[in-house]
Amino acid sequence: GNSVTQMEGPVTLSEEAFLTINCTYTATGYPSLFWYVQYPGEGLQLLLKATKADDKGSNKGFEATYRKETTSFHLEKGSVQVSDSAVYFCALTLSGSARQLTFGSGTQLTVLP
């Protein structure tokens, strides 16, 4: 089956620190990969995505590269801000009629001033 594994949190960083949240996947085909962010008490917002190998998704200073050889899609940001504190979800979807999302368990990030 399909699955997504994220590094366990919580992750606590100081402002302006470098962020990496690891994400690896198992899929039967060629998935599209996503990072979603969830702020406290809210729904999920799409942060970035990549649809094929070696694609790099980027948004708001966050980046992730689709690595087929290592089945990974690690999220990075060079300098985090307090406002980046949230839960981050890695997810995948496969070609097919349903296009269902398979989510990782989420990683809580807290950025301290």
Added chain:
Amino acid sequence: DGGITQSPKYLFRKEGQNVTLSCEQNLNHDAMYWYRQDPGQGLRLIYYSQIVNDFQKGDIAEGYSVSREKKESFPLTVTSAQKNPTAFYLCASSMGQAPYQETQYFGPGTRLLVL
């Protein structure tokens, strides 16, 4: 502004009671989804619908029911058969047309609590 709305934000259910969560979208999306989120966990798919008058069970459909009578609406009913309904419920939609646009957009969620 286009988007997805969910209501109510908080919902309380008594034992043996059915409750219905609303989800409306004005994005003209064909596909809609319901997910359940438990504390510290990822999202699990309850039901999804790719077109009007059609829907399929997801991974945890037991104790839930849905309808899709209109393109913009996909209400979820939590029945008395769902023994552990306390969770955060998220609705999502996607274009769902070939070439498939798989990006899903989420509503703000409804938190269901059992009295």
